Amino acid sequence: MMNSLLGALVISIVGFTITAAHNDNVMDSTTLAACEFPAIYNFGDSNSDTGGMAAAFYPMGEPCGESYFHRPAGRGCDGRLIIDFIAEHLGVPHLSPYLDTLGTSYRHGANFATGGATIRRINESWFVTGVSPFPLDIQVEHFTQFKERTTYFYNQAKETSDKSRLAIPEEFSKALYTMDIGQNDIAAAFRMLPNMEQIRATIPGIINQFAAQVRDLYKKEARNFWIHNTGPIGCLPVATVKVKDPAPGYLDEHGCVKDQNDIALEFNKQLSNMVIKLRIELQESAISYVDLYRAKYELISNAKNQGFEEASMICCGYHENGNDIWCGKKERINNGTEIYTGSCDDPSTVISWDGVHYTEAANHWIANYIMNGYLSNPPHPITKACYPLH
Template identity: 60%
Template structure:
């Protein structure tokens, strides 16, 4: 889908050899200028793939060895270091995003992060204590943003001198709005053993609710959206450890859970179609659909080529046969032995940090692929993603 031609286009855009061009993509056009968008802020919505500390602030702090690679301490992220959203911020020349829920040391001048580990698009009836599902589902994250913006405007009008940690009101319209959510909605369906028919109806509802979130932000003045699809859930290392002697048709060409990946692809197809619809419905918007699935699947399928160990290797945690002790915890395994699930010697060689989340090294690799636009529709770099698409 995103072949050599698109990658060449993305590189062509990036070097800026021209002042103005029109790129046709699937019956749509994007007006492109060689000057970058110069985003002053990022507002992010999502789950643990982009949570920079919301859950750690709201519930229990992240424990060691999380954060050991880059921060050298737990830093609210569910991996050894930085996440894709951190590398996106760095690429745009912005500081790492402070979580909205963090009451100490937060700096919101260049945006805020509303993502929460375990969050889903839809409100879940599952208990957080039993299933690790966050109460901060997407509608709540949007409500938090609305309050954040409203209070910013109110307090700015009252302040004689404004702190350099405080948002600039005019930046809300110029900011980049990023989404990375949906994996937990699908995971809930896998736990409930939904059929493909049940998933189809559920996915349509998920996508409609995410579209409503985009509409809500648009009505509040947001214009530029960078929307990640969901990754190959069936290739998560913890899932691979549960596949033993698979029957024909259970796994795909990479040995991943085929049904789970098929449902992720179904989610992504509907999301991409919804993005195309929203571009027509919201005429002042610039919405980029980012194929994170393809990016992650390339990394997983060619791990050694890209400098990593096999995709099933887990850096932190104990996962042998049916015994699972999660990263940083102690547990008793089936033979009665107590084990401490610590981290590996060199996390940079691993794709999977704890069986579910990616390592900093993998996140960096993924971010390097997507910021240039090679896995995007339309295929423009993130630095130029504010340019609008016009329907033919």
Template identity: 55%
Template sequence: MGSLTHFTTIVLLISGFLSIQAEENKSSKPCEFKAIFNFGDSNSDTGCMSAAFYPAILPYGRTFFHEAVGRASDGRLIIDFIAKHLGLPLLSAYINSIGTSYRHGANFAAGSSTIRRQNKTFFDGGTPFTLEVQIEQFYQFKTRTGKFFLKANKSSYTRHFPRPEDFDKAIYTFDIGQNDIADVINKFGKEDSQASISNIVDYFAKQFQSLHYFGARTFWIHNTGPIGCLPVAMPMHNAKNHISEAGYLDKNGCVNYQNDMAKDFNEKLKDVVVKLRTMFPDASFTYVDMFSAKYELISNANKQGFVEPSRICCGYHEFGYHVYCGNNATINGKQIFTSSCEDPSKYISWDGVHYTEAANQWIANRILDGSFSDPPLLIEHACHI
């Protein structure tokens, strides 16, 4: 009887080991994403605002594309490096009607976009393409492409649009929230921001639920970066000078209270992601700590071959006057022409708000391997629940 018990124990141990091995093999298999659908603001806009309003001009795009292609950088964005890493083409902006292909996904991100609706026009720094609108655009895109594939002659559609089954096998990426935090900073300052940030995150959660209803199953969610480290927020480029205030700036010259608001947003967002995992056990939700990845770069700029993180490659930002890259202005009777620096690859900040291609690539390399993710998965394994 003892021998039988011993044998049974061995069998159970072997079975358990094989089960663990099978699970590991399952989780180690790449997801083979067929498409990317991206939602966000100017940090991942690949041409929406440029197609909708005023087209981008050089020196935007000078480094990689050698022409302006609607990206708020000298070259590629993080979403471009994500696509490259997954072996997919760079994403076309959803509303860009010229020379576009949506075979492997679409980009709904738009500059100035927010999670929550703002009472601003485009000319006041607002956008009609809030996250809610972007998701409605996605739903329309999915519905209309589905109808194409019901037609007898499908050959012309298969070259340009994702197949209906590709939507389930896609990764849905998000990089939005920075403009919401900036709005809270402008309206509330240090105090009374908690309720507003909670409201923004709650609204974000509803949009995830909408996308799940529309069939999304793999979510890759960036939190918001250190907004207080954007050069335009720093006192040296701003009319407001609080350098003498104790605790106003951190060791890198970043504005502490602005970064604290971003951290509050990020903590609430992570809590939401945890809840969504429980609500939707058929989906995978990866939370990506972009704040930490970007802050690591800013903290080690010189060691990584970059100039001081407060320096701006393109634009004029002095004494509280802001003339953004590609624009000209007259300030105190002096004509200001904004040209770009000689070597953007040495800079973290492209225009005071957005990152250079070199910085975007550095950050992408850090997040794609799961080092800043919860759970800590390679992006190509993000579909595993």
């Protein structure tokens, strides 16, 4: 009996120690004052692109945007993205894309994300492969120019009305800097490299490049970071619906491509470790690491229990029998049949919008799941993810 009690005590102490270390000895979120984020600056790929790529190249066509904006609104989705729900939750307007010049206001932030963006520069053509010409370092350079020019014009403006669409220079250090990028680096590695060993070997370099951009933002007064890890790329229907008669072990118990998810998990592990190092290095910062992978995987693995159809269902698009017809397109498939890929009857019951991107309903579910801090390290809700930690 005594040995059992002693063992339980040891396990409790070890468990407490591990938890404290994992959370970096931060204070309980209930003791923290709520942050007042005057602006959000976002960096990422199509998962958070609110119109950058559409402004730079070709805009999304119908039926994108149908569920909320009732018109195409620069998002590869039927409505809002996770970043839109974050902005709403923090009381900030939806972010204007930095690359869009029409009807934009940057008073409460800007969005530098572009569809297809990667952390590292990849020597592939956007028009051929979908890799963005605006990788993370270019996005950070855009922010640098934005900050410098905003400060200049704000200080030059004499009338209050001339400043109404400009960010307030003093608020750059108080803003929230959100980052959601890395999925396309993994996808490109699977396209370009022949085996898992070589793919894994690319991850440290990618993580180091990510850390370099966080350091650069910190030098430019960024203090509050909300960093998403990458999602379960192996669960995207664009990949899973093409798998016919898979070899044993190729798919996991939820029908996801196991190798791709294993690489995503390794990427996330190294990203988490890097965030811990950055917290020590950048002492005047609050850096939240958010387990987006877990949120998305839990939704996919429990789709029907959460009110959705099978996770492999695609609302808008056709990716079967060697054909890839993207949302809103009309093409002939291999047997000569003409297919128009319009929207499904009820996007609110489907997780995947086009085989790669999530529907507004899925984005809303995920956003609600991550913003309360349950999947964050430190475990603070987004409303308290700021420096200093009071």
